[in-house]
Amino acid sequence: MSANEKYKTSQDLFERAVKVIPGGIYGSKSPGFTVPGEFPYFFTEGEGCRVKDADGNSYIDYLCGFGSMILGFGNSVVDDPAVVQLRKGDLLNCPSPVFVELAERLCKLIDGMGWSVFAKNGSDATTLAVTMSRVHTGKRRVLMAKGAYHGSANWCSANEYPVLDDRDYVHTFPYGDEEALKELFDRYRDEIACIILTPYHHPTYTDQVLPQHTWYPLVESLCEKEHALFIMDDIRANFRLSLHGSHHYFNAHPHLVTMGKSLANGYPIAALMGTPELKKAASSLFITGTFWTSSVPMVAAMHCLKAMEEWDVQNHMNQMGKMLKDGLKSAAEAEGLKVNLSGPDAIPFMTFPDDPNLYHNQIFSAAMARRGVYLHPHHNWFLSYAHKTEDIEETIDKAGDSFKEVKRHFSK
Numbered sequence: 001m002s003a004n005e006k007y008k009t010s011q012d013l014f015e016r017a018v019k020v021i022p023g024g025i026y027g028s029k030s031p032g033f034t035v036p037g038e039f040p041y042f043f044t045e046g047e048g049c050r051v052k053d054a055d056g057n058s059y060i061d062y063l064c065g066f067g068s069m070i071l072g073f074g075n076s077v078v079d080d081p082a083v084v085q086l087r088k089g090d091l092l093n094c095p096s097p098v099f100v101e102l103a104e105r106l107c108k109l110i111d112g113m114g115w116s117v118f119a120k121n122g123s124d125a126t127t128l129a130v131t132m133s134r135v136h137t138g139k140r141r142v143l144m145a146k147g148a149y150h151g152s153a154n155w156c157s158a159n160e161y162p163v164l165d166d167r168d169y170v171h172t173f174p175y176g177d178e179e180a181l182k183e184l185f186d187r188y189r190d191e192i193a194c195i196i197l198t199p200y201h202h203p204t205y206t207d208q209v210l211p212q213h214t215w216y217p218l219v220e221s222l223c224e225k226e227h228a229l230f231i232m233d234d235i236r237a238n239f240r241l242s243l244h245g246s247h248h249y250f251n252a253h254p255h256l257v258t259m260g261k262s263l264a265n266g267y268p269i270a271a272l273m274g275t276p277e278l279k280k281a282a283s284s285l286f287i288t289g290t291f292w293t294s295s296v297p298m299v300a301a302m303h304c305l306k307a308m309e310e311w312d313v314q315n316h317m318n319q320m321g322k323m324l325k326d327g328l329k330s331a332a333e334a335e336g337l338k339v340n341l342s343g344p345d346a347i348p349f350m351t352f353p354d355d356p357n358l359y360h361n362q363i364f365s366a367a368m369a370r371r372g373v374y375l376h377p378h379h380n381w382f383l384s385y386a387h388k389t390e391d392i393e394e395t396i397d398k399a400g401d402s403f404k405e406v407k408r409h410f411s412k
């Protein structure tokens with residue numbers, strides 16, 4: 001079956017979409033971010049680690065709703081109580097008791113944090129964190145790593161056009177470059193409100209980079225000297241490294257931590273947490289959103305946290321991820337291809353070092369999609385608790401034939 005036939009419903013829907021929605025599908029879900037014509041654009045359902053597209057094709061999924069589905073799609077341990085709450089009422093005039101219960105739960109669980117506020121998307125939480133650091137310090141400059149993604153707000157988004165001076169006080173440095181970071185702290189002495197970092201570097205399109213053991217001690221000492229705040233943006237890695245926050249895993253000590261994605265296994269909720277000393281600054285901000293207190297995602301978060309704790313989810317995902325990485329490496333080598341598998345085992349990404357333009361990635365991921373495995377060509381992948389040994393074995397088996405296609409394509 002040709003790609004056009006396989007993805008016909010997706011493509012027809014997309015043609016309708018472009019007439020009424022700018023770009024058809026925008027942002028990271030747009031066809032241009034995968035391999036246009038060779039990937040599905042619309043999905044209808046998911047169960048465990050498998051998703052079904054609008055044409056009825058099924059895939060073993062390694063994107064997990066961009067990381068959110070940490071327990072797998074349709075997990076009844078989370079969904080059943082969420083549906084019960086939905087029937088009782090999701091958005092009531094004021095928060096329901098679970099608002100307090102979830103904040104209490106997170107304060108006990110996440111290392112060093114003494115309070116929590118809730119929002120919907122990660123971008124809400126990172127933007128609040130930056131605003132709060134400006135309020136607390138009375139300074140306005142923000143430092144972030146080049147290529148890091150902290151959301152779609154103007155101060156940090158990838159938009160190239162001028163955005164109302166929002167970027168004038170945001171300065172970037174190459175991730176892990178200690179001299180460049182020291183130089184920025186020197187250049188803007190007495191002006192830096194915060195540094196925002198992801199627990200490790202997971203830029204789009206390239207290999208992922210883990211921090212050197214000297215990185216966090218340096219960040220923390222520079223922040224202390226300058227009275228600047230250290231924000232850990234844990235939205236993507238969250239709970240795949242540690243139940244106590246990725247900063248616990250890397251022995252780092254941020255003042256503010258942002259979470260989202262996997263906190264409620266796909267339900268829309270994000271959280272900003274902070275150390276007890278910052279509660280005063282947090283209390284002085286007007287923090288609100290019509291849907292920010294809706295209770296269904298909070299009920300989902302409570303049950304997701306409970307399941308993650310009881311099932312030793314991190315350990316399972318990392319084992320499955322290691323198996324996937326090793327299997328892909330051997331399957332590539334069997335075809336004489338070199339691959340680089342970077343990042344933590346539960347959040348891997350694969351590149352072909354001989355092909356920095358990612359053409360090999362595109363041929364490989366399109367070949368995998370044709371065989372029923374969804375591996376993003378440009379964005380890191382995610383394992384979930386629902387991925388089991390048989391799913392990884394099936395993936396590796398299909399990778400063998402897909403690597404053969406890559407080889408054939410580039411030896412023409």
Ligand SMILES: Cc1ncc(COP(=O)(O)O)c(C=O)c1O
Pocket residue numbers: 066120121122123124126149150151152198233234235236260261
């Ligand atoms: C590290 C990080 N921060 C912030 C965000 C923004 O989250 P959201 O898309 O929920 O606004 C993302 C989303 O991918 C992310 O990966």
